[in-house]
Amino acid sequence: MKNKRQQMILEIIKDNNVDTQETLQRLLSESGFEVTQATVSRDIKEMRLVKKHIRHGVYRYAAPQLGSSLDGIFIDTVTSIDHALNTVVIKCRNGMAQAACAALDNMEVSSIVGTIAGDDTIFAVMRTEKDASELVKRFRKLVGG
Numbered sequence: 563m564k565n566k567r568q569q570m571i572l573e574i575i576k577d578n579n580v581d582t583q584e585t586l587q588r589l590l591s592e593s594g595f596e597v598t599q600a601t602v603s604r605d606i607k608e609m610r611l612v613k614k615h616i617r618h619g620v621y622r623y624a625a626p627q628l629g630s631s632l633d634g635i636f637i638d639t640v641t642s643i644d645h646a647l648n649t650v651v652i653k654c655r656n657g658m659a660q661a662a663c664a665a666l667d668n669m670e671v672s673s674i675v676g677t678i679a680g681d682d683t684i685f686a687v688m689r690t691e692k693d694a695s696e697l698v699k700r701f702r703k704l705v706g707g
Contacts, residue, residue: 565681567595568605568661572668575611575623586623609661610635625668635665640705645694652684652701659684673697 567590574580574589583602590597597605606623614624639658644651654662663679666686673693677686688694 564605565657565660567597568609569664570595571605571609571611572625572661572664575625576668579616579620580623581613581621608638610638625665635662637705640701643698643701643705645688645691645698648688648691648694650684650686650688650694650697652686654682654684656682658682671697 570590570593571586574586574593578585578589580586580589583599583606586606587597587599587602590602609625611623611625613621616622639654639662640652641655642653652659652662652666659679659682663677663684666674666684667677673689674697675687675689677684679685686694686697688697
């Protein structure tokens with residue numbers, strides 16, 4: 563349930579100007595996820611969401627971008643990365659693959675053809691074997707492995 567809720571949070575903040583936890587809680591409720599403010603707060607912290615300035619004095623929640631605290635999502639959730647031919651396999655902590663995959667999709671890496679996530683594993687299909695090898699090297703540096 564947690565990973566589905568966090569996936570929904572990423573979709574909500576991508577499609578809406580969410581400026582408060584209360585707004586996020588309301589939008590989650592409208593999407594079928596009845597949660598407390600404390601749960602929303604924990605999700606925001608776990609997912610390392612950031613408040614992004616969109617215009618003078620106005621901020622909204624956003625998924626971190628590569629090179630910022632998005633690194634934290636991978637550092638905290640990824641346990642191993644490898645590839646076979648042009649497929650990258652990213653193993654994550656239980657229940658975190660979908661949130662990590664959503665963050666990966668938000669990176670908009672042009673060499674990724676598509677991704678799919680289960681409970682603890684992400685498969686990323688790359689355009690070439692070389693692209694797969696380069697992505698593995700890049701993410702291993704990111705997670706220190």
